[in-house]
Amino acid sequence: MPKISRKQKADVGIPTGSMGDIVFLLLIFFMVTTVFVEYRGIAGIEQPRAEMTKRLEKERGIVHMWIAEDGEINIDDMTIVMSDIAGLVYPKRVAEPRLIISIIADVGAPYGTVADAMLQLREADALQVNFATLYAYAR
Amino acid sequence: MAGKRSEPEIPTASMADIAFLLIIFFLVTTSFNQEMGIGLTLPPVTEGAELQVRKKNILNIWVNAAGEILLGEEIVSLQQVEREVRRRVAENPLLIVSLKADRETDYDIFVQILDQLQKAETPKISLAEPD
Numbered sequence: 001m002p003k004i005s006r007k008q009k010a011d012v013g014i015p016t017g018s019m020g021d022i023v024f025l026l027l028i029f030f031m032v033t034t035v036f037v038e039y040r041g042i043a044g045i046e047q048p049r050a051e052m053t054k055r056l057e058k059e060r061g062i063v064h065m066w067i068a069e070d071g072e073i074n075i076d077d078m079t080i081v082m083s084d085i086a087g088l089v090y091p092k093r094v095a096e097p098r099l100i101i102s103i104i105a106d107v108g109a110p111y112g113t114v115a116d117a118m119l120q121l122r123e124a125d126a127l128q129v130n131f132a133t134l135y136a137y138a139r
Numbered sequence: 140m141a142g143k144r145s146e147p148e149i150p151t152a153s154m155a156d157i158a159f160l161l162i163i164f165f166l167v168t169t170s171f172n173q174e175m176g177i178g179l180t181l182p183p184v185t186e187g188a189e190l191q192v193r194k195k196n197i198l199n200i201w202v203n204a205a206g207e208i209l210l211g212e213e214i215v216s217l218q219q220v221e222r223e224v225r226r227r228v229a230e231n232p233l234l235i236v237s238l239k240a241d242r243e244t245d246y247d248i249f250v251q252i253l254d255q256l257q258k259a260e261t262p263k264i265s266l267a268e269p270d
Contacts, residue, residue: 019155020151020154020155020158023155023158023159023162024158026162027158027161027162027165030162030165030166030169031165033169034165034168034169035169035170036168048246048247048250048251050176050177050250050251050253050254050257051254051258052177052254052257052258053175053176053177054175054176054177054178055174055175056174056175056176056178059174062174067246100178102174102176103176105246106246107245107246107247108245108246108247109245109246110242110243110244110245110246111202111240111241111242111243111244111245111246111248111249111269112241112242112243112269114246114249115240115242115266115268115269118181118266119268121181122181122182122183122184123184125183125184127180127181127182127183128178128180128181129178129179129180129181130174130176130177130178130179131176131177131178131179131250131253132174132175132176133175133176133177133250133254134175135175136254
């Protein structure tokens with residue numbers, strides 16, 4: 001029987017030549033998808049929970065309106081009085097026609113304050129609102 | 140002496156390291172879509188133009204400051220709202236649900252009822268202004 005010589009050994013190393021390309025691809029992905037947190041709002045707001053909570057389809061073009069338990073209103077990190085809401089939101093609405101106002105109100109906030117704020121939003125023609133809630137599972 | 144000429148080169152061996160560092164930075168700072176909630180479209184302000192709706196097509200839901208719910212003519216619990224509204228919408232597909240809460244009602248109760256209405260697939264929800 002002839003002997004089979006196994007002189008040639010397959011190279012088992014993982015090719016790393018394209019590593020840089022893969023890394024850059026990932027980098028570009030994360031650069032494009034990153035949205036930095038712009039606003040912090042009012043601390044200590046406890047959001048209500050709802051079963052029909054849905055994710056908002058967009059990340060940009062959202063104005064956040066915080067309403068604290070004591071009725072304090074804050075829009076994009078500016079504490080504001082009720083009558084000034086329409087004046088502040090309207091220019092934003094003109095700049096971004098598909099603007100969504102996300103109302104982040106505390107569970108204990110009086111509904112009257114929220115209703116007044118919604119009336120102001122209607123005057124500013126900002127009609128797309130989102131009541132910020134957290135997921136709740138069926139009870 | 141014109142034989143060998145060294146080609147000027149930028150060293151690229153550490154390129155991947157730099158890119159990895161940047162990746163880690165973006166990984167840490169990325170926050171994927173965190174916006175969640177219940178969406179609603181408000182009606183535009185129309186002065187003087189009041190919409191006339193037949194009384195039988197309106198279902199009123201009143202909520203008082205204590206969080207008690209009056210649906211039509213009966214007092215219901217929060218859990219009953221979905222089934223009750225679903226039944227009435229099935230009977231009358233043109234039904235508009237008008238939700239009127241007291242100024243002192245907790246926002247949480249308002250959202251809970253809105254959640255129930257969304258679950259019941261209410262075609263039209265009207266938010267009445269509190270007195």
